[in-house]
Amino acid sequence: MKFFRAVFFLVCVFAATGVFxxxxxxxxxxxxxxxxxxxxxxxxxxxxKNSKKVSLKQLNILKAQINLREEKITNINSEVRNLDNQISESNNTVRSLQGQLDQLKKEYAGMVLFAYRNQSAYNKLMFIFAAKDFNQAYRRLKYLQQFGTYRERQAGYIQNTQRDLHVKINELDKDKREKRTLLQSQEKEKEELGKAKNNQVKVISDISKQQGSLRKQQSDVRRRLAQxxxxxxxxIRREIEIAKREAEEKERARARAEAARAKAENREAVATKPTITKNSTNSEILNATPEAARLSNDFLGNRGRLPxxxxxxxxxxGFGTYADADGIRNENNGYEIRTNPNSAVRVVFEGEVRSVVDVAGAYLVVVKHGEYFTSYSNLKSVSVSVGQKxxxxxxxxxxAIDPATGxxxxxxxxxxxxxxxxxxLWLAPD
Known part of the structure; x- marks a missing residue:
C-alpha cells in the first residue's frame, strides 16, 4: 500500500513538472x-549614430529598446518564479524519496535478518512442522515462498527509488544552475536598460538643440495623426449612414410590397414595426442584415486571436496617450508598429474594403467586419479597392517610410x- 501511495505521489509530481x-x-x-x-x-x-544629425528615429529606436528590455526583464522574472516553483517541487520530491528509501531499507534489513535466522533448511522445516495442524503448516509454507518473492520485489523498489532520487537531484542541480544564469542575465539587462535610458536623455538633449527641425517633425507627426x-x-460615419439608408429602404420596400398584397386581396395592409428607427444604436444599424450580424459575431469570436x-x-x-520629445501628450487610437521597409500589410480578418484614401502622401485602408472596422495607415502602395472582399x-x-522619423x-x-x-485585447500575443 505504501508503495502505491509513493507511485501516485511521483505521478502527480512529474505531471506538475510537465506543466512547469x-x-x-x-x-x-x-x-x-x-x-x-x-x-x-x-x-x-x-x-x-553614424549620422551627425540626431533624429527622431534614434529616439524612437531607444524607446523601443527600453520597452523591449523592460518586457525581457519581466519575462526573466517569470522564468525565475517558474524555476523557484520547480526547485521547491524538486526539494519536496527529494525529501519524500529519501524518506521512502530509508523506510524501504529499514524494512528490507528486517527481512534480511529474518532470512538469516531461518537460512537453514532445518529451521524452515521446524517452522513448518511446529504448526498446530495441516492448514497452518500449509499457510506457513506459502508464507516462506511469498516471503522470498516479496524480498526480491522490495530490493527492486529500493533500486528504482534510488534511481528516481538520483534523477531528481540532477534536475534540482540543473534548475539551480539555470536560475543563476537567468539572474546574471537579468542583471545584465538592467544594466543595459540603464544605459538606454541615459542615451535617451542625451538624445533628447541633443534634439532639443535642433528645436526648429524637431518641432517641424513633431508637428508633421501630430498633423498626420489628426488627419x-x-x-x-x-x-465609419459614412458607413453607418449608408447602412441606415439601406435598412430604411428595405423597410419601405417591405411596406410597399405588403400594401400591394393587401390591395390585391382587398384587405387592409398590416403595419409592421420598423427594425431601424431614429433611436437605433450604431450596432443595430450596422448589424441590420444577417450577413453583417454573422460577420460581427465571427469577429468577436476571434477576440485575442487576430493576427x-x-x-x-x-x-x-500602444493604445492611449504618450508624450513626444517636446513633452506634448498625443492620443494614439491604435498601434504604431515598426517593421522592415517594404513589408506587406495584411488584413487581420475577413471583411470588405470600404475606404482607400490618401492621407499626407500615404494611403489609409479601412476594412469593414460587420459592426467592426480595422484601419491600416501609412501605406506606400495598396493592392485592394473599395468594395473588394x-x-x-x-x-x-x-x-511606407515615415518621413518624420525615417x-x-x-x-x-x-x-x-x-x-x-x-x-x-484583440490581437494574438506577439
Whole structure:
C-alpha cells in the first residue's frame, strides 16, 4: 500500500513538472524572440549614430529598446518564479524519496535478518512442522515462498527509488544552475536598460538643440495623426449612414410590397414595426442584415486571436496617450508598429474594403467586419479597392517610410462602430 501511495505521489509530481516545463519553454521562446528584436534594434541604432544629425528615429529606436528590455526583464522574472516553483517541487520530491528509501531499507534489513535466522533448511522445516495442524503448516509454507518473492520485489523498489532520487537531484542541480544564469542575465539587462535610458536623455538633449527641425517633425507627426483619425472617423460615419439608408429602404420596400398584397386581396395592409428607427444604436444599424450580424459575431469570436497586420514588427506606441520629445501628450487610437521597409500589410480578418484614401502622401485602408472596422495607415502602395472582399491575412499593401522619423512604420486601429478600442485585447500575443 505504501508503495502505491509513493507511485501516485511521483505521478502527480512529474505531471506538475510537465506543466512547469511547458510554461518554461514558452517563456524561453519569448525571451529568445525579444533578444533577436533587441539585436536588430541595436544594429539600427548603431547605423543612426553614424549620422551627425540626431533624429527622431534614434529616439524612437531607444524607446523601443527600453520597452523591449523592460518586457525581457519581466519575462526573466517569470522564468525565475517558474524555476523557484520547480526547485521547491524538486526539494519536496527529494525529501519524500529519501524518506521512502530509508523506510524501504529499514524494512528490507528486517527481512534480511529474518532470512538469516531461518537460512537453514532445518529451521524452515521446524517452522513448518511446529504448526498446530495441516492448514497452518500449509499457510506457513506459502508464507516462506511469498516471503522470498516479496524480498526480491522490495530490493527492486529500493533500486528504482534510488534511481528516481538520483534523477531528481540532477534536475534540482540543473534548475539551480539555470536560475543563476537567468539572474546574471537579468542583471545584465538592467544594466543595459540603464544605459538606454541615459542615451535617451542625451538624445533628447541633443534634439532639443535642433528645436526648429524637431518641432517641424513633431508637428508633421501630430498633423498626420489628426488627419488619419479624421479620415477613419469620416469613413465609419459614412458607413453607418449608408447602412441606415439601406435598412430604411428595405423597410419601405417591405411596406410597399405588403400594401400591394393587401390591395390585391382587398384587405387592409398590416403595419409592421420598423427594425431601424431614429433611436437605433450604431450596432443595430450596422448589424441590420444577417450577413453583417454573422460577420460581427465571427469577429468577436476571434477576440485575442487576430493576427498582427505585419508578419514581423515592434510596437512603438500602444493604445492611449504618450508624450513626444517636446513633452506634448498625443492620443494614439491604435498601434504604431515598426517593421522592415517594404513589408506587406495584411488584413487581420475577413471583411470588405470600404475606404482607400490618401492621407499626407500615404494611403489609409479601412476594412469593414460587420459592426467592426480595422484601419491600416501609412501605406506606400495598396493592392485592394473599395468594395473588394478580403480574407484573413490577405495582403492589402506595403509599408511606407515615415518621413518624420525615417522608419518603416504603419498604424493599425480597431473600431466598434465609432468607438476606438485597444488592439491589445484583440490581437494574438506577439
Amino acid at each position: 516545463a511547458q510554461s518554461s519553454a514558452e517563456l524561453k521562446r519569448r525571451r529568445d524572440k525579444l533578444s533577436d528584436e533587441l539585436e536588430q534594434l541595436n544594429r539600427e541604432y548603431e547605423e543612426t 488619419t483619425n479624421k479620415a477613419i472617423t469620416a469613413a 498582427w497586420p505585419v508578419a514581423n514588427g515592434q510596437l512603438v506606441h 478580403v480574407s484573413t491575412k490577405q495582403t492589402i499593401g506595403t509599408v 522608419d518603416a512604420t504603419m498604424t493599425f486601429t480597431l473600431n466598434k462602430g465609432r468607438e476606438f478600442v485597444n488592439p491589445r
